[in-house]
Amino acid sequence: HxxxxxxxxxxxxxxxxxxxxxxxxxxxxxxxxxxxxxxxxxxxxxxxxxxxxxxxxxxxxxxxxxxRADLRLCTARESEAEDMSEKKVSTKEAARLLEDEEYIGLSLEVAKLVRQSLGDALRDAAEATGTTLGTAADISVEADTKIKRAIADLRGKEQYELGDLSAALDEICKDEISRITGKDEYELGDLSLELNRRVLAAAARFCGKEEGEYEPGDITLAIDRRVKDSINSFTGQDEYSFGDVTQEIERRRAQWVKKYTGNEGEYQFGDITKRTLANYLGSDDYEFGDLTKRAVSSFTGKDEYKFGDITRTIAGKLFGKQGGEK
Structure with missing residues (x-):
């Protein structure tokens, strides 16, 4: 209900x-x-x-x-709402007008720059073509006329015709291929045959053969032979055997160690370190602790170290000579 x-x-x-x-x-x-x-x-x-x-x-x-009272209240609220909406609209319109003004100003500045750049480009193009034309269309027409005239001269004709450029390029390519191959007239496939002949001739020279004697696999054999010759030259042997390179590297390393340490006998662990410290200290008779003694002596200023020298030196540097004596 x-x-x-x-x-x-x-x-x-x-x-x-x-x-x-x-x-x-x-x-x-x-x-x-x-x-x-x-x-x-x-x-x-x-x-x-x-x-x-x-x-x-x-x-x-x-x-x-x-x-009724509610009708009057509704009307008052509607009026207040309309006033607020009008204020918001006015604020938005003012902001929109400012944005439009800024955009128009920017557009004018950009248009001015584009117009100036276009004028400079047209002037440069006119100078390049040797004319006094001032529009892009005029320059394009002048450039087209000069290009057609050049193509017609290349073809030996008084006036350019459609297809003359392709024919001229074709003749240039054929003349260049004929010059490379040494033939009077170009035939289809001459370029491929000439390239193949030159590659085979280079491969034959690399393998130590005469032109026309190259056979498949000669390059691989030539590379293998040259690698073995380099290894034999490094090891000093006539024929290469597996492990020759490693043995030669070890022999040369031991020879360098003996030369560096000055010890002609068998290498012992620590010889390189001793020689390095001896060169640093300037004494061949290095003993364990010499490096530490030299560092302490340079810090305390005394030839012989005694217990407490380091502490007294530090105290003297911090508190003066009197503190060091105490």
Missing amino acids: RRQRTMVGRREQATIVTLFTTLSASAAFTIGCGNLFLPVRVPNSLTVPSKQSTRGPFGSISFSSQP
Whole structure:
């Protein structure tokens, strides 16, 4: 039952709103349906009694031309909202005008730069073509005329015709291939045959053969032979055997160690370190601790170290000579 009443009320509201929506607003009235009051606007030509009731299919509907407080409140709030919206619109319009002004100024500056650059380019192009033309179209026409004239001269003709450029390039290529191959007239495949002949001749020279004697696999054999010759030259042997390179490297390393340490006998662990320290200390008779003694002596300024020398030296540097003595 409640659901049915709700549906009925909604239908009556829809009927009333549909009735008055198409009318222009000039006078304010309230339409009451039970406890529901709707503020609406109706034209002056519509005559409505001060208070009238009518019965519809879903109950009685009352019309009243008396103004209500909620209608006046609604009108005041609408006015305030309209004022706020007008202020927001004014602020947005002002910001949009500033942005448009900045964009227009930037566009003018860019257009000025483009116009100036285009003028410089046209002037340079006119100087390059030897004309006094001032537009891009004129320069293009002049360049096209000169190119066609050059192609016609290349073909030995007075006027350029369509296809002369391709024919001229074809003749140039054929003449160059004939010069490379040494033939009077070009034949199809001459370039490939000439390239193949030159590659085989270079491979034959690399392998130590005469031109025309190259056979497949000669390059691999020549590379293998040259690598073995390099290894034999490094090891000092006539024929290469597996491990010769490693043995030669070890022999040369031992020879360098003996030369560096000055010890002709067998190498012992630590010989390189001793020689390095001896060269640093300037004494061949190096003993363990010499490096430390030299460092302490350079710090304390004494030839022989005694217990407490380092502490006294540090105290003397911090507190002066008197502190060092104490």
